[in-house]
Amino acid sequence: MSRAIPPSLVKDTPPMLPPLETLPSDDRLPERAEIVVIGGGIVGASAAYYLAKKGHRVALLEKGLVGAEQSSRNWGWCRQQNRDARELPLAQRSLALWDGLRAETGMDLGFRRSGLVYVTTDPADLAQWEKWGEFARQRQVDTRMLSAAEARALAAGSTGQWIGGVHSPTDGIADPSRAAPALAAAARRLGASIHQHCAARGLETTGGAVSGVVTERGTIRTATVLCAGGAWASMFCRWHGIDFPQAGVRSTVFRTAPLPDVVKGGFYCSDFSLARRLDGGYTVSMPAAGRLDVTPQGLRYARAFWPAFRSRRKALHVRLGGSFLRGPEALARWRLDQVSPFERMRVLDPAPNLSAIEATLARVRACYPELAGIAVAQSWCGWIDTTPDMVPVISPLDRLPGLHLAAGFSGHGFGIGPAAGQLAADLIVGDPPAVDPYPFRHARLVDGSPITPPGAI
Numbered sequence: 001m002s003r004a005i006p007p008s009l010v011k012d013t014p015p016m017l018p019p020l021e022t023l024p025s026d027d028r029l030p031e032r033a034e035i036v037v038i039g040g041g042i043v044g045a046s047a048a049y050y051l052a053k054k055g056h057r058v059a060l061l062e063k064g065l066v067g068a069e070q071s072s073r074n075w076g077w078c079r080q081q082n083r084d085a086r087e088l089p090l091a092q093r094s095l096a097l098w099d100g101l102r103a104e105t106g107m108d109l110g111f112r113r114s115g116l117v118y119v120t121t122d123p124a125d126l127a128q129w130e131k132w133g134e135f136a137r138q139r140q141v142d143t144r145m146l147s148a149a150e151a152r153a154l155a156a157g158s159t160g161q162w163i164g165g166v167h168s169p170t171d172g173i174a175d176p177s178r179a180a181p182a183l184a185a186a187a188r189r190l191g192a193s194i195h196q197h198c199a200a201r202g203l204e205t206t207g208g209a210v211s212g213v214v215t216e217r218g219t220i221r222t223a224t225v226l227c228a229g230g231a232w233a234s235m236f237c238r239w240h241g242i243d244f245p246q247a248g249v250r251s252t253v254f255r256t257a258p259l260p261d262v263v264k265g266g267f268y269c270s271d272f273s274l275a276r277r278l279d280g281g282y283t284v285s286m287p288a289a290g291r292l293d294v295t296p297q298g299l300r301y302a303r304a305f306w307p308a309f310r311s312r313r314k315a316l317h318v319r320l321g322g323s324f325l326r327g328p329e330a331l332a333r334w335r336l337d338q339v340s341p342f343e344r345m346r347v348l349d350p351a352p353n354l355s356a357i358e359a360t361l362a363r364v365r366a367c368y369p370e371l372a373g374i375a376v377a378q379s380w381c382g383w384i385d386t387t388p389d390m391v392p393v394i395s396p397l398d399r400l401p402g403l404h405l406a407a408g409f410s411g412h413g414f415g416i417g418p419a420a421g422q423l424a425a426d427l428i429v430g431d432p433p434a435v436d437p438y439p440f441r442h443a444r445l446v447d448g449s450p451i452t453p454p455g456a457i
Helices: 042-053 088-105 123-135 149-156 179-189 231-241 296-300 302-315 356-368 413-429
Strands: 035-038 058-061 116-120 144-146 163-167 193-195 200-206 209-215 216-219 224-225 249-254 267-269 275-276 282-286 290-293 316-319 378-386 393-396 403-407
Touching: 035 042, 035 149, 035 275, 042 403, 058 179, 058 296, 123 163, 144 149, 144 296, 149 163, 163 209, 179 193, 179 413, 193 302, 200 231, 209 413, 224 231, 231 290, 231 378, 249 296, 249 356, 282 302, 296 302, 302 316, 393 413, 403 413
Parallel strands: 035 058, 035 224, 058 193, 116 267, 224 403, 290 316
Antiparallel strands: 116 163, 144 163, 200 209, 209 216, 249 282, 249 290, 249 378, 267 275, 275 282, 393 403
């Protein structure tokens, strides 16, 4: 894979992407494809890989660059720890897939089971983690509570007065700069075609079912489509008369230059998280510094999201900004023969929160004196697409036969991406599903069913 952005893809691409492996596009758009996958993030690339592995002819469409949005802007954690009960089987399946993908594909996704450590000074955290641990151990999750002494030992060198924590030694981290491009490249080796800078404007239908995908470069005839469009999925669905409650939260992340090895894998406390990078630096994030923009789509689905917002309001900063008029949650109308919103914003690249970065740097330095020299090598911001119950949709859409959806991963999509793509592939072709798909059905969000609150973080 090439690290340079191909010249044909430079237009409308942000000048400062997070670190990202890139790959070339196929020259010609196919006239027909058995299955079209819309969206080249970790889930779309995984689905394309598993569909191609099953022997199906797949075209993967990406309006910008494969992996350039949330799939390269996350923490990189691949965890079972503190998963919602509905998501845990998907997380367990995904870890097993991460283990084998390097040998299976010949591509290095940067995955290693380095363990994750959570520590706290809040007794309420310990109570929540203990309750989750009792449930998880019944499902063979390798997790254990930490005493104050054990927490301080696993966070050696920190000044935090930790009263305890939780350790998941077999969870791990993969490299967000490599994973989605590597899986897309692996799909291509199995016969899939990849089309970047190629937005899907919408679907053509015949007899009430999907019959084609209209792209900015022409139409692909197909009867089967997977929309894995991340933050853009609700807008795409709404154009076809399908409700998909979705809200976006901005999350700032930064990386450092190489620093002393104080954390082997992932470290979490209420003020910040650290993830050891392969280059010797850290990825640093701010769990309590999310930003929720007021948008037309947000107002449309405000009632559905109110319980989730109320439970997490202390970690969110609400404001009115440019995304009210532009981006995945703005009002938008277009025709299939017109430039679409997906072409107007090739890569969703919100500005990072610089004041939050400065505050976090101070907290890291205070917590880890050995990191006193920590500085920002690069910062960026992601847009986390969420559902009202913080559980994704991986499901056929009954209102439009032939259309499937895999979106709303609520900040958990990278770690469970391989299994989510595999499950989507199984459902599309009618194979026995990798895990029970019932918790991920689209209907639960639109048929009046009670919204079950998220059960973990």
